[in-house]
Amino acid sequence: xxxxxxxxxxxxxxxxxxxxxEETERFSTDLNRILGYVAQLGEWDTDGVEPMYxxxxxxxxxxxxxxxxxxxxxxxxxxxxxxxxxxxxxxKVVESAH
Amino acid sequence: MLYGSISHWRRELSSGNITPxxxxxxxxxxxxAKNPTVNAYIxxxxxxxxxAAAKADISLPLGGIPIAIKDNICIxxxxxxxxxxxxxxxxxxxxxxxVSALKAAGAIxxxxxNMDEFAMGSAGKNSSYGHTENPAAPGHVPGGSSSGSAAAxxxxxxxxxxxSDTGGSIRQPASHCGIVGMKPTYGRISRYGLVxxxxxxxxxxxxxxxxxxxxxxxNAMCGHDAKDSTSSTQPTxxxxxxxxxxxxxxxxxxxxxxxxxxxxxxxxxxINLAVNKLTELGAEIVEISLPHSEAVVSAYYIIACAEASxxxxxxxxIRYGYRAENTNGxxxxxxxxxxxxxxxxxxxxxxxxxxxxxxxxxxxxxAKAQKVRALVAKDFANAFEQVDFILGPVSPTAAPLxxxxxxxxxxxxxxxxxxxxANLAGLPGISIPTPxxxxxxxxxxxxxxxxxxxxxxxxxxxxxxxxx
Numbered sequence: 001x002x003x004x005x006x007x008x009x010x011x012x013x014x015x016x017x018x019x020x021x022e023e024t025e026r027f028s029t030d031l032n033r034i035l036g037y038v039a040q041l042g043e044w045d046t047d048g049v050e051p052m053y054x055x056x057x058x059x060x061x062x063x064x065x066x067x068x069x070x071x072x073x074x075x076x077x078x079x080x081x082x083x084x085x086x087x088x089x090x091x092k093v094v095e096s097a098h
Numbered sequence: 099m100l101y102g103s104i105s106h107w108r109r110e111l112s113s114g115n116i117t118p119x120x121x122x123x124x125x126x127x128x129x130x131a132k133n134p135t136v137n138a139y140i141x142x143x144x145x146x147x148x149x150a151a152a153k154a155d156i157s158l159p160l161g162g163i164p165i166a167i168k169d170n171i172c173i174x175x176x177x178x179x180x181x182x183x184x185x186x187x188x189x190x191x192x193x194x195x196x197v198s199a200l201k202a203a204g205a206i207x208x209x210x211x212n213m214d215e216f217a218m219g220s221a222g223k224n225s226s227y228g229h230t231e232n233p234a235a236p237g238h239v240p241g242g243s244s245s246g247s248a249a250a251x252x253x254x255x256x257x258x259x260x261x262s263d264t265g266g267s268i269r270q271p272a273s274h275c276g277i278v279g280m281k282p283t284y285g286r287i288s289r290y291g292l293v294x295x296x297x298x299x300x301x302x303x304x305x306x307x308x309x310x311x312x313x314x315x316x317n318a319m320c321g322h323d324a325k326d327s328t329s330s331t332q333p334t335x336x337x338x339x340x341x342x343x344x345x346x347x348x349x350x351x352x353x354x355x356x357x358x359x360x361x362x363x364x365x366x367x368x369i370n371l372a373v374n375k376l377t378e379l380g381a382e383i384v385e386i387s388l389p390h391s392e393a394v395v396s397a398y399y400i401i402a403c404a405e406a407s408x409x410x411x412x413x414x415x416i417r418y419g420y421r422a423e424n425t426n427g428x429x430x431x432x433x434x435x436x437x438x439x440x441x442x443x444x445x446x447x448x449x450x451x452x453x454x455x456x457x458x459x460x461x462x463x464x465a466k467a468q469k470v471r472a473l474v475a476k477d478f479a480n481a482f483e484q485v486d487f488i489l490g491p492v493s494p495t496a497a498p499l500x501x502x503x504x505x506x507x508x509x510x511x512x513x514x515x516x517x518x519x520a521n522l523a524g525l526p527g528i529s530i531p532t533p534x535x536x537x538x539x540x541x542x543x544x545x546x547x548x549x550x551x552x553x554x555x556x557x558x559x560x561x562x563x564x565x566x
Binding site for chain 2: 006008011012014015016017018019023027030031033034035037038040041042044046049050051052053054055056058061062063071075076078079080081082088090091092093
């Protein structure tokens with residue numbers, strides 16, 4: 001593995017997580033150190049090894065499709081930061097072209 | 099003081115020496131007195147607990163027993179904050195399956211146990227509601243992330259508690275606080291209603307004063323749940339069935355990689371003591387090897403952060419949780435709500451997780467880590483062909499001082515080396531305290547095969563008795 005370098009400002013955009021200049025600098029230091037450590041994974045021979053995405057073999061777990069109760073509209077909206085007319089209120093999504 | 103096991107209080111209740119209402123009142127009195135210093139609970143609802151106590155059916159297996167619940171496990175009508183400003187105003191609209199199972203067994207949820215924010219941390223210091231004190235080691239951290247659950251039990255503010263364990267978050271605080279903590283096999287207990295951190299690693303489990311109490315809580319909570327497709331269909335058992343039985347002839351592996359010079363002398367002494375006691379009990383100690391032990395921290399932090407970055411994308415300020423004010427458009431609302439709602443360690447892990455999943459790095463980090471995870475699991479499968487259980491430390495050292503600021507995030511992560519493997523491989527593990535003798539609490543860990551909890555608890559109980 002080549003020497004890692006994480007572009008924290010770019011990754012923060014991907015993560016939709018605004019960071020202050022101070023946070024960006026601190027995380028760059030921390031994360032480059034962490035990535036420098038985890039680069040050791042490259043030293044382990046994993047040729048022909050299947051990735052293990054789950055600790056136990058669970059495949060296509062499906063339940064019987066029967067109608068059940070779900071949260072009421074009122075309960076689903078009870079934690080909403082903003083609501084109107086029984087719906088989540090959000091800012092305008094369609095933005096003007098730049 | 100409210101010390102005494104679940105069995106003790108069950109006897110007191112059934113003999114009429116105390117009523118469920120009096121038990122809750124006593125617990126509330128102690129909690130009112132101690133919580134301002136210990137900070138084990140972010141909040142506690144005495145009124146609701148008293149209402150439940152008035153209706154408690156003490157003929158049920160946990161009838162009238164109050165249980166503290168980590169703040170990331172939903173209780174209907176109560177706050178579930180994950181110790182985060184992101185969920186400061188969140189009220190759970192439903193019970194986690196583990197909580198409804200405890201209620202069905204007669205237990206009374208009481209106390210929202212403090213924790214590291216979104217279960218990310220190992221010292222209880224990443225809570226946005228203040229750090230938790232270690233009642234068994236004043237001035238030292240209680241461990242984490244189930245810091246409040248462990249501290250509450252250690253302080254006599256809870257008879258028993260639920261925690262969650264993604265990389266050691268039940269076993270390590272139990273070890274640091276001198277009590278018992280158990281992570282069951284992955285899938286044994288439904289994760290429905292547990293706020294997801296890393297879904298392939300997370301597991302709910304008990305933090306208790308003794309091994310028997312952990313078995314009693316497993317009895318109430320284990321089993322398949324249609325609401326969690328990863329919960330196991332393995333038949334549930336009476337996990338107390340083999341408590342007190344002999345462990346003569348049991349083969350216990352001691353991994354040579356776990357006897358590292360990085361362990362403190364006190365931890366090494368605790369392992370040696372456990373080896374001696376187990377030998378006296380007739381167990382055979384076998385040196386084994388887990389060759390990929392050095393790789394576990396790297397694999398874990400890549401996998402856990404990747405899963406966290408995905409799971410925590412749901413906190414976007416739209417349907418629940420914190421929403422920033424005066425934002426400019428949707429992206430700004432997302433980015434600023436998350437910036438203002440999440441604390442520093444959560445942000446650090448989201449960034450790391452997003453990076454390892456991002457285009458161009460996925461194979462080098464995430465896929466590679468999942469392959470190494472397979473090798474770690476294979477190490478255990480090989481070891482369990484030779485032995486029935488594996489003995490090791492919980493943590494390389496006893497609890498650090500609260501004001502130790504010299505540790506970098508990487509150094510903090512490296513201390514999880516002995517607890518992480520059970521999560522990567524999905525194995526059950528239990529932390530048992532060794533005698534404190536005036537020093538800091540130090541737990542030792544036993545790991546078992548998948549779904550071997552009943553036998554794991556038998557060995558743990560025998561060792562607990564021998565160490566007492």
